[in-house]
Structures are given as structure tokens and as C-alpha cells.
Amino acid sequence: MPGEKLEVIRIGAEAVVSRLEWNGFKMVSKHRVPKPYRFPELDEWVRDKRTLHEAKVIASLRKLGIPCPAILLMDRSEATLYMQFIEGIELKRALDSLPAEEVERLARELGRIVGRMHKGGVAHGDLTTSNIMLDKYGNLYLIDFGLSALTDDPEELAVDIHLLDRSLESVHHRVRATFMKSFLKGYMAAAGMEFLQRLIEKVKEIRSRGRYVEERRKRH
Amino acid sequence: MAASKQDEKLVLGIESTAHTFGVGIASSSGKILANVSYIYRPKEGGIHPREAAQHHSRVAAGALKEALERASIKPEDLDGIAFSIGPGMGPCLRVGATVARAIALRLGKPLIGVNHSVAHIEIGRRSTGCRDPVVLYVAGGNTLITGYIDGRYRVLGETLDIAAGNCLDIFGIKAGIGPMPAPEEYARRGERLHPLPYRVKGMDVSFSGLLTAALKLLGEVRLEDLCLSITETVYSMLTETLERALAYAEKEEILLVGGLARSMRLREMLEEMARLHRAGVYCVPPEYAGDNGAMIAWTGVLQLIAGQTLNIEKSRVRPRFRLDEAEARWRELGL
Numbered sequence: 001m002p003g004e005k006l007e008v009i010r011i012g013a014e015a016v017v018s019r020l021e022w023n024g025f026k027m028v029s030k031h032r033v034p035k036p037y038r039f040p041e042l043d044e045w046v047r048d049k050r051t052l053h054e055a056k057v058i059a060s061l062r063k064l065g066i067p068c069p070a071i072l073l074m075d076r077s078e079a080t081l082y083m084q085f086i087e088g089i090e091l092k093r094a095l096d097s098l099p100a101e102e103v104e105r106l107a108r109e110l111g112r113i114v115g116r117m118h119k120g121g122v123a124h125g126d127l128t129t130s131n132i133m134l135d136k137y138g139n140l141y142l143i144d145f146g147l148s149a150l151t152d153d154p155e156e157l158a159v160d161i162h163l164l165d166r167s168l169e170s171v172h173h174r175v176r177a178t179f180m181k182s183f184l185k186g187y188m189a190a191a192g193m194e195f196l197q198r199l200i201e202k203v204k205e206i207r208s209r210g211r212y213v214e215e216r217r218k219r220h
Numbered sequence: 221m222a223a224s225k226q227d228e229k230l231v232l233g234i235e236s237t238a239h240t241f242g243v244g245i246a247s248s249s250g251k252i253l254a255n256v257s258y259i260y261r262p263k264e265g266g267i268h269p270r271e272a273a274q275h276h277s278r279v280a281a282g283a284l285k286e287a288l289e290r291a292s293i294k295p296e297d298l299d300g301i302a303f304s305i306g307p308g309m310g311p312c313l314r315v316g317a318t319v320a321r322a323i324a325l326r327l328g329k330p331l332i333g334v335n336h337s338v339a340h341i342e343i344g345r346r347s348t349g350c351r352d353p354v355v356l357y358v359a360g361g362n363t364l365i366t367g368y369i370d371g372r373y374r375v376l377g378e379t380l381d382i383a384a385g386n387c388l389d390i391f392g393i394k395a396g397i398g399p400m401p402a403p404e405e406y407a408r409r410g411e412r413l414h415p416l417p418y419r420v421k422g423m424d425v426s427f428s429g430l431l432t433a434a435l436k437l438l439g440e441v442r443l444e445d446l447c448l449s450i451t452e453t454v455y456s457m458l459t460e461t462l463e464r465a466l467a468y469a470e471k472e473e474i475l476l477v478g479g480l481a482r483s484m485r486l487r488e489m490l491e492e493m494a495r496l497h498r499a500g501v502y503c504v505p506p507e508y509a510g511d512n513g514a515m516i517a518w519t520g521v522l523q524l525i526a527g528q529t530l531n532i533e534k535s536r537v538r539p540r541f542r543l544d545e546a547e548a549r550w551r552e553l554g555l
Contacts, residue, residue, distance in 0.1 A: 035493070038459075042415075042452055098361035159421050
């Protein structure tokens with residue numbers, strides 16, 4: 001491991017993120033920890049595949065100019081990525097205490113980022129408010145691309161919008177409506193009306209498949 | 221809940237969403253006084269809704285009588301009549317609803333429409349003693365991850381296509397060994413794991429690609445190895461999404477409910493995962509894992525206490541009643 005480990009900053013469901021300092025340079029390591037409940041071969045396969053994949057996706061996102069941490073080093077034998085440190089908090093922690101105008105601004109900005117990312121052929125795969133960082137200047141960053149896909153399949157892209165909406169519905173349902181409205185505005189500005197409409201159709205389809213009854217009723 | 225004899229409430233519950241016609245009787249002190257089940261088993265293939273409904277009509281009267289006898293009570297002792305209002309198969313649901321309405325009218329007691337998925341969770345909470353869990357509800361037709369947040373059980377994750385139980389059942393049937401638990405029994409003799417599509421999207425899962433890939437391998441690899449591969453992959457995906465939901469909803473308990481709660485391997489995996497997070501794992505006991513009347517009766521008790529009863533005119537069945545459309549007002553009362 002390069003540098004000195006300072007603290008563990010995030011224990012996610014699949015990885016441990018630690019803050020490191022190397023010659024005064026701040027960075028983080030993301031180590032995909034072995035899961036004792038998984039069959040050993042399956043576990044190794046899943047961890048390696050996701051590490052390699054995340055590095056690939058981040059490389060293409062940086063090319064698209066999407067705000068996300070840069071990769072500094074990859075250690076496949078340890079299923080570990082070393083990345084740029086983003087100083088901020090999870091949007092999940094900030095959302096309920098921000099004034100309404102700021103929530104709308106952030107939602108619009110997030111819409112622009114996600115729209116540009118989707119236009120560029122990347123689906124995040126786990127777009128919840130825990131995987132969006134807000135820094136002290138009010139900038140947003142996307143993190144955790146472990147479940148992302150390089151794809152232009154509207155279905156996969158629509159899952160991002162579906163997941164974001166559901167994470168708002170389940171944990172921040174009070175701001176959900178205004179947030180999604182501004183999000184879609186920003187999204188449309190970045191990806192265009194036609195692109196957005198096609199995805200919204202897909203989101204509806206996913207919801208009705210997942211037994212979201214109201215939509216299904218309207219269709220019939 | 222130490223209620224004196226006078227304010228103890230008794231509720232009869234009828235379950236008839238799919239293949240089971242069940243009658244249960246529960247009391248507000250938390251006792252299950254009766255739990256009678258009659259299961260329609262098709263000679264081949266899946267459930268035919270009309271045939272299942274006919275089966276339910278045939279057994280209804282006998283099941284009711286049996287439940288009252290087991291509980292040693294008279295119909296007049298009941299304080300409410302609960303039934304599964306949905307989700308489920310329309311023809312089956314209507315049998316339970318019709319029986320419930322008739323009894324409620326005859327006795328002049330409140331009618332209570334219970335969401336079937338909520339009932340699985342509530343019987344799980346009651347029978348295991350857990351308080352505020354993140355719930356994995358896995359059965360033949362359902363795969364969802366949920367937790368109580370602000371008045372309801374919110375859906376945190378679910379399958380984007382087929383249910384986990386359905387995936388394993390279809391695989392077992394097509395492989396010629398029969399539905400669950402056969403695939404899991406064969407898996408115990410498996411040695412080698414073949415990689416199958418591992419599709420996790422956030423807290424959602426997808427099993428259809430995995431099922432197709434596994435069916436393609438039938439006859440090409442050892443059946444025991446294939447059973448090992450499919451069960452391990454399905455359970456790992458469920459455990460991983462549940463691990464994510466546990467962190468996301470910030471809960472400290474895991475509750476496993478529904479038919480697949482009988483799987484020993486799934487339980488073992490969940491327990492291993494929970495240890496990492498110092499969370500407790502609770503599994504609904506086998507007698508309440510499948511569809512049953514007791515869960516409807518017990519949820520009926522909770523709804524009766526919270527004032528969630530129905531007018532007969534508004535008691536139409538809701539075949540697509542989603543879990544997160546149902547209010548859970550008793551949770552605010554600390555029940």
C-alpha cells in the first residue's frame with residue numbers, strides 16, 4: 001500500500017474506503033473486502049470483475065468530463081483501487097437540512113451530470129443519494145461505480161433514474177417530487193428532450209414490471 | 221401486551237391469495253389460537269387461478285369449523301374478521317373475501333382487509349420478537365427487501381423480473397428434480413461452481429438471465445454442480461442486496477419471511493453477513509413461512525387496534541395491492 005493510512009471513511013456493503021496520505025497528497029483506497037458468506041471462487045470472481053470494471057468506467061467518465069474521483073493506481077491482487085480524495089459529505093446526509101432552492105439547484109445540477117453521463121454511454125448502476133458527494137463549494141461528484149455499465153441500452157440507463165427516484169421515495173419522500181422535477185429539467189438540458197422521453201417510458205415500464213400498480217392501471 | 225380477559229380481542233383471518241386456503245385465529249395478547257391450511261396442489265404445472273378458487277370454495281366451510289374447534293371458541297367470541305385483500309390471484313382472493321364478508325355481516329363484527337405481504341412481515345415480527353428489521357421477503361412469487369420508514373413498509377429493493385423462488389422452482393422442474401427444496405438438496409453434493417450471470421443493480425436483483433444461462437448448461441455439466449452454482453449465485457445476490465439495504469435503511473435487525481425462509485443455506489449466508497454488521501438475524505418459523513391464515517388473523521388484530529377496518533362496500537379485492545400502498549398505523553402505536 002502506498003502512503004500512510006489515516007482513517008476508514010466509509011464502510012460500504014462491498015468495500016472499505018480509507019483515507020491515505022502519501023507525501024502530503026491526499027487520496028483514498030477502495031478495498032473490496034472478501035465476503036465470507038460467498039462461495040470462495042464466486043467471491044474472488046465477483047470482486048476482481050468489479051474492481052477492473054470500476055477502473056474502466058471511471059477512465060471513460062473522466063474523458064466525458066463527469067465529476068468523479070480520478071484513479072491513481074489499481075491493485076488487482078488485493079481488489080483495491082487508489083483514488084483521488086473528495087472532501088465532502090454524502091448527499092443523503094445533506095438533503096433533509098438544505099433550503100428548498102438549494103435542493104432544486106443541486107437536483108438540476110445532478111440532472112445535468114447524469115444526462116451527460118448517460119449520453120456518453122455509462123449507467124451508474126447504484127445511483128442513490130449515498131453515492132453522490134457534495135463538497136463545501138456546492139459541487140456534486142458521483143462515486144462508487146462498482147455496479148456501473150458501459151451501455152447505451154435505455155433499460156440500463158432508466159434503472160439509474162428509477163433507483164434515484166426510489167431512494168428519494170424511501171428515505172427522503174418529502175423532497176422527492178421537487179427534486180425529481182428539477183433533476184429532469186437538468187437532465188433534459190444535457191441529453192435533450194427526445195432522449196429523456198424515451199428513458200421516462202422505460203422507467204414507467206420498469207416500475208410496472210416491479211408491480212408499481214398505479215402506473216400499470218393507467219396503462220390499461 | 222398484558223391485556224385482561226375482557227379487553228382481549230380475537231380476530232379470525234382468512235388467507236386465499238394463491239394455492240393456500242388458510243384460516244387462523246389470533247388474540248391481541250399475541251397468541252395464535254388456530255392455524256388451519258388447505259393447499260391446492262395441481263397435478264402438473266403451475267397454479268390455475270380458477271381451479272384453485274374452486275378448491276378454496278370446497279374447503280372453506282370445513283377449514284372455518286376446524287379453526288373454531290381448535291381455538292375452542294364460538295363465532296360470537298370474535299371481535300373482527302380479517303382477510304387477504306391482495307396482492308394475489310383475483311379468483312382466489314374473491315373466495316376469501318366472500319367468506320369474510322358473509323361472516324362479518326352475520327356476526328355484525330368489523331371487516332378487516334389485510335395486505336398479504338404486510339401479513340408475512342407482521343407474523344415474522346411477532347413470532348421472532350424482532351422490533352424494527354430490514355425484511356427480506358422471498359417466496360415463489362415475491363422477492364423484495366423492505367423496511368418500515370414513516371408510516372409504511374417501503375420497498376428498498378426488489379426483483380426486476382422473476383422472483384427468486386420462481387427462478388429456483390422453474391430450474392428444478394426443468395432439470396427433472398422438482399421445485400424447491402430439491403435444487404438445494406442436490407446442491408449439497410455439488411463440488412464445482414460454474415460462473416452464472418450475477419445481476420445486482422443497487423438493491424434490486426434480476427434472475428431471468430441467470431435462469432436462462434443455467435438451463436443452457438443442463439446436461440453439459442454435473443447436475444449437482446449446476447444446482448450448487450444456481451443456489452449459491454441466487455442466495456449471494458440476495459444476501460448482498462440485503463447487506464446494502466441494511467446499511468442504507470440504518471437498521472440493526474434482519475428478518476427473513478416467505479416460503480424461501482425455509483432454506484437453510486440462505487439463512488446461513490444471512491447469518492454470516494449479519495455478523496459483519498453486528499446485526500441480528502430472525503427467521504420466521506416454518507409453520508408461518510408459507511402462506512397461512514394465522515398471519516392474516518394477527519395482522520387483523522393490529523389493524524383492529526389501529527382502527528384500520530373496512531366498510532363492506534369498499535372491500536373489493538386488490539390483486540395488485542403493493543406493499544408500500546398499505547398503511548401500517550399500528551407501528552406508530554409502538555406495536
